[in-house]
Amino acid sequence: MRLFRLHGSVRGSFGTAVLFLIASACAASQLSEPISPIVAEPISPADMPIVELGEKLFNSTLLSGNMDQSCASCHDMKHLGGSDGRPKSIGTPGHPGRRRTPSIFNVSNNFVQLWDGRAATLEDQIESAIYDKSVMNSDWKTVLERLNTDPALRALFDSAYGAEANAENVKDSIAAYERTLTTPGSRFDRYLEGDDTAITLDELRGYQLFKQYGCASCHQGVNVGGNMFQPLGIIGEPGAYFRENPGATSLDQGRFEVTGDVADKFVFRVPSLRNVALRPPYFNDGSVPTLDLAVQLMGRYQLGRSLDDNDVKLIVKFLGTLTGSHRGVPLDESGKHP
Numbered sequence: 001m002r003l004f005r006l007h008g009s010v011r012g013s014f015g016t017a018v019l020f021l022i023a024s025a026c027a028a029s030q031l032s033e034p035i036s037p038i039v040a041e042p043i044s045p046a047d048m049p050i051v052e053l054g055e056k057l058f059n060s061t062l063l064s065g066n067m068d069q070s071c072a073s074c075h076d077m078k079h080l081g082g083s084d085g086r087p088k089s090i091g092t093p094g095h096p097g098r099r100r101t102p103s104i105f106n107v108s109n110n111f112v113q114l115w116d117g118r119a120a121t122l123e124d125q126i127e128s129a130i131y132d133k134s135v136m137n138s139d140w141k142t143v144l145e146r147l148n149t150d151p152a153l154r155a156l157f158d159s160a161y162g163a164e165a166n167a168e169n170v171k172d173s174i175a176a177y178e179r180t181l182t183t184p185g186s187r188f189d190r191y192l193e194g195d196d197t198a199i200t201l202d203e204l205r206g207y208q209l210f211k212q213y214g215c216a217s218c219h220q221g222v223n224v225g226g227n228m229f230q231p232l233g234i235i236g237e238p239g240a241y242f243r244e245n246p247g248a249t250s251l252d253q254g255r256f257e258v259t260g261d262v263a264d265k266f267v268f269r270v271p272s273l274r275n276v277a278l279r280p281p282y283f284n285d286g287s288v289p290t291l292d293l294a295v296q297l298m299g300r301y302q303l304g305r306s307l308d309d310n311d312v313k314l315i316v317k318f319l320g321t322l323t324g325s326h327r328g329v330p331l332d333e334s335g336k337h338p
């Protein structure tokens, strides 16, 4: 489909009429869209005990070395879009986190895990979280001893796996729970599925700009991101982004820390933009407080474009349509229900 420059010449009532035509054309030709809707997959009855156990473990402090935090302490699934709202993770006593806690809604749709992709699967991520000093700071021996001396948990392991807790089934159940953390039903997905009234005209214009500027060359697919690695700061000399933005932390060299390849300096997995409006601050170091600023910086350092304020506002409006629902409750409402 042809991309339209919607800002500037196409304005006013004539522009509005044109936009309605574009709106219908877009809904009709969703196959060519760079973003695809999240498909809600019901949990099979056979998997239910495994998922329920995984959710219990996710919320259990028995997994942390000094039993003072659970996975949910940092990944708040009720209030903060699956993140913690802090610029950098709180870490554990004596071992502060180095990066911002990412949202784990829709994680199973990312091609690798963590900002630098050093975990290939959800199970690998859990393995590293148990030992990581700034996450659980523990080890399997300690964790399994605790889980297997808790009668209620033993019963749950028995009904889910017919066995006591071991490293494999702990990872399997938490990962199974994480795979259920999808957020279908966003207004944008409804639009993609053919409901032209699901988003406003401004939001549609924002989406057109998102495609037209080239944002969708990196933020695409079902997670609107999460399917490739890209450097932070492609435009200009290497490292210009960090020099020109004093709050940004160049100490984190991203994927270079995993591969040792100079070409991977400051390369990160492109983050998903699902539910992005709910979880400031932004970027891997949490140095960007607002979505407006994140969009401006992206234009400048990823695309070499200076976005005017109106275009930024429209793109931010579009990003707001990516907020979905979990277990039937819209994420922007879920904090209001205890």
Ligand code: HEC
Binding pocket: 058, 063, 069, 070, 071, 072, 073, 074, 075, 089, 090, 091, 092, 097, 098, 099, 100, 101, 102, 103, 104, 107, 110, 112, 113, 114, 115, 116, 122, 125, 126, 129, 130, 134, 135, 136, 174, 178
């Ligand atoms: C102290 C805070 C903290 C705790 C506790 C914690 N996490 Fe995280 N989590 C983080 C941070 C920070 C990252 C990003 C680290 C990185 O990329 O280097 C992360 C990343 C992740 C990711 C990858 C998300 C993505 O987008 O790549 C998953 C999945 C995850 N955590 C699940 C868990 C699970 C399961 C537990 C419990 C076993 C847990 N976390 C405990 C802070 C925490």
Ligand code: HEC
Binding pocket: 210, 213, 214, 215, 216, 217, 218, 219, 230, 231, 232, 234, 268, 269, 270, 271, 272, 273, 276, 281, 282, 283, 284, 285, 291, 294, 295, 298, 299, 302, 303, 315
């Ligand atoms: C060349 C690839 C690329 C392009 C093009 C691109 N981005 Fe990004 N985007 C990234 C990467 C990589 C990050 C992660 C930066 C970091 O935190 O280190 C990111 C981060 C973001 C974030 C912050 C997300 C978060 O959770 O912290 C937003 C919002 C965003 N991009 C929106 C946009 C918009 C809007 C455009 C178009 C104006 C755009 N991006 C263009 C690669 C790209």
